[in-house]
Amino acid sequence: MFFSIEPSNGVAIYEQIVRQVKFAIAEGTLGPGQLLPSVRILSQQLAINPNTIARAFQQLQADGVLESLRGRGLAVCATAADHCRNARQLIIESRLRSVLVEGLHSGLAADDLRRIVAHQLDELVGMATVASADRVASS
């Protein structure tokens, strides 16, 4: 998988790695049992301190997302997908919350916000229906 690391966006680098791995698993980009590159190779690829990467991997192991295979490195757990989807949802929730907080701070009323969210959803769902229909049609 490809990572996009932005050192200056306020989120710790290791945290970015953890999130992107979880997102990838949630999306299906990383399948269960798939091996991740070693710390050394990844640090070279991304030009990131290997300790940072090691910390991210430790965190992922602690969360039960990755497991260590003797002699072969780290692989995705079979049960990881669910956890990752949960994690993704939590992250989306917190992002949504910060947007809503900003909206409230800027003077919008709760009803206005609800109206905006509903309007956006309608547009996006419509497109999403079209998109998923395309996918069904082409597979």
Added chain:
Amino acid sequence: MNQNLALRRLVWKEVRQIQPLVVLLFVLGLLLHTLVLLSGSDWRGNFQYAQVQHFYVFLGLPGLFAVGVGALLVSQEKEQRTMFWLASLPISPHRIVMTKLLISLGALAVVWTLSGLALSTFKVQGESLWLNRDFGSFASWVMNSIFVLLAGTALAWKLNSSFASLACVVPVAVLPLLAANVLASNDARLPLFAIDPSPASLLVTQLLLSALAIGLAWRFGLQSLSAARVPAITKPARPEDLKHANTWNFGPLLAPQSALVWQFTRQSRVLLVALLAGLFLGTWFFVIGKFYRGTDLVVIWAAILALLAIIWLGVCSFQGDRLHNRIRFLADRGVRPRTVWWTRHLAPLGMIAIVGTAWMVFSGTVMVGSISLLLSFDPIVPISLICFAIVAYCFAQWVGQVTTSPIVAAVTSPIVVVAALFYLSNTIMLLGTPVWLLVLCLPIPLIATYGAMNLWMDGQIGIRFWLWHAGLLCAWLLIPAIPFLAVVSTIDSMPASIATEIATFRSPSPSLPARVNVDSTVVTPPSQHYVGLAEHWKVLQSDVSKYVHGPREGLLLERIQRLIPFAILFRTNLQVPEEKSEHLQRYQQSIELLTDLVRRCRASSRLLDQDFADVVECFLVKELLLPNARQTLGATFETTARQLADRDSRAIARQRAIAAGWQQYQQQYYSRRPAERSVDSFGGYTIGGLNRKAGSFENLVARQRRFGRAVADLWELAKLREQGATDERLRKIADYWGYTRFNDTTPFVLPTPIIPRVPGRLWFASWESQAAKLVTDPQ
């Protein structure tokens, strides 16, 4: 853009760049010149002992300038990359090259003028230097410096490193001479260089070669400044083209020392080859000049080439790594400074050793007459040449480490080496330093660079670096002077207080015996055959009277001392009844004459006369102490006794003589050059200690100091009256002059010579107290 303004600015820049070199050269040249002159003067401002050779410094300065200016204006700009900037300005390259050439020629003219002016202010032995000089050779030397300047500029444009371009000038500088000799030797019977080429042919070759050099300088300069040409390749580059067959193809890995030597020699290839050529030419010229009936000019060139080559080999040992501070490559990797040091020296010293050995082998095998060339020398010659070479190399490498710019190093090193050689030879000649001490000092420059290697490699050129070098330089200067300083500090000399006392001594003018008209009809017979005693006596009396009573100076002691035996004779003859009255009269006359003689001697300012007077007084005391002396002498007794008892005027007379003698001695001493200051006589005496090893300044100084102490002792003695009899100084003076002192006076036995050989022998002896008693204790 205003072309004129641009040109003016360019000229200004070039002049500003040249300025430091001119100033530096003159300052150093003046320093060297002062050193040289100091040895040729008497250290009190007179230059009458200087000789023409002492002024060659001012002939050498323009030569050095001519060598260095090309490197300064061109190579330095290339190294500092300001040449790129210069080329990028909207001035045509023609202008740039032309301006640099003209400015350097102009500066050379200025340097020559200044040198010429300096030379004409000096006078050697009253004559101006310009009289009776060989203008032909002077002109060819000037022309040669012009050629060297042009050739140096051409080389600087062509080569990349400033030091390499300087080194290449060494063999090139001698091309006109070589060419002139080749052209002029149509007579196959004479070997090459057997006669000097005529100034005309030399001038022709110099002009031709100068023209060639200008052309080359122009061409190389324009090439340098215009766009680099790219070879005409039409196909695009392929990656395979980059890989050469011998990439990564090395032999076995080298040990660190070998790698460093490889790096040094590869780096300074051009430099080393050029200097080797110079060294070789120099030795070749020397051999031709000395042994194949070559001329002096060739020998001079030999010395210049060989010396410059050795000196610049020494400089390049450290300057090669200075460029772009590339010694830091080794410093960054923690390479041992020790190893770096000796690998820098290996190649240059090796080259010198090889050429030296080859020369020795060559002169060992070539026969001149029945012995080989080598053995036909005085052994001092090769040994001193080797020593010169070692000193030159050592000092050159010292300068090479200490200076940052290669041009400054190249230009100052010859001056420094000449100064060092000069100092060393002067310590031998003037200070009398033993040779082993100088040999001990030889490795000091090497120790200096070795010890500072760490700091130099790390680029820490700070206080510690400079203190280290300054300290060792002081040690090198002072160690040869140690014997001299030891002498000066351990050997007593005349203290300053006594010196002033002597200088300010004033005495009343002595009273001379009354002038009496001398009977000038009495003449000394030519062969001194006297008819009888009476006549002999008359002549002697007359002679002595002429001296004592007359105006004539100079004392014929040998003749006058005969008065004493005569007086004794007359007294003894008093026993004989016949002619008793005559003898009595003569006896009285002789005693009177002797008394007057004493007074006359006391009035003299020569110490010898004072001691002679002592001898006579001693005799008089003996006479006056004889029984019946009073009756025999009558009135003379009183006058004589009073004079004998007058210790004060005796003391004053002695002091006057010492003071006058010392002043005269000083005058003679300081009127000579330091190396020739050896005055042998003092107050009529020969100075003691003459038989010690004379000649070296140290021994002269030692002698001078000891003598000063002896005179001081004499002076202090002379001031004493009765206390003098047992003074310690009497023994010291006796030791100095080498006599045994005894207190009383032996009776005179004829014909013992009574002319004193040493001063103070009879001072304060018992006769003086006996004389004093004569007056107080009348018989």
Added chain:
Amino acid sequence: MSDVISIKGLEVHFRGCDALRGVDLSVSSGKVFALLGENGAGKTTLIRVMTGFLRQSAGECTVLGLNPAREAQEIRRRIGYVSDAPALYEWMRVDEIGWFASSFYSDGFLAQYRDAIDRFEVPASRKIRYLSKGQRAKVALALALAHDPELLILDEPTSGLDPLVRREFLESMLDRAATGRTIFLSSHQISEVERVADDIAILHQGKFSVIAPLNELRDAISEITVSMSDPLAALPDFEATTEVLSEQTEGRQRRFVVRGLVPELAKQWEQRPGVANVRVRHVTLDELFVACTRGARSLEENGKRKPSTIELKKHVG
């Protein structure tokens, strides 16, 4: 774990200028330590003391257990050092200079150097005089890495190089760090440093204003932006445990960069009269750097505080 570099109270005074005014740091094995600072802050001086090229005026310095003042050569043999203008022999070819340098190290140098040169794609048969700037820097780095030193000291190695070359440099360095070697890096490129450093130190006018592990720094330092409806209203002081790094005012807004912010402070301030809005965010390293240098200067000028060193509790391991 022993410290690879240990410095206590280091001071370097030149005539007319104090380059280092009391510096303490220690670097443990296997870390990447980044030294930041404006031009003239004293970074190169510190490195020169560490490599024995300069003698300190006061204080102690130990590198690999050795004293640079006495055993500088030994230290330089064991470390890889790339200075900011590395001296190379212009007349040598790329392969020649590796062969020459290999004489001073043990076997295996030349093979590793060759690998590095091939990886960097530098033409091995070209003279160094004709290399571009980036290629020269790569040669210097290859020479420094080829003997596999336990400590790598880099003094602004990528200044003036294009992003690709810089990336290649970083990759080489990180390869080294991943195998447990220690790296001491002095740099201006904050973006690079953010990616690769374990520990950060910011040097300002000869003293460290910040020296801490990077992740802790991020958590501990915040930027508070206060928008005022009444520009003249006074704001209460921060707690004693909070340290102000910089303070700026622009119209109705005020911005502070602080360390150790008490979380409730923002809410408290929002409730005060005259305050419209308080926003808190984490600070990027870039902004921290500017705050430590420019901000410190302005604070000193206003007499608000004396500069002091922040030392966060160091994360062991």
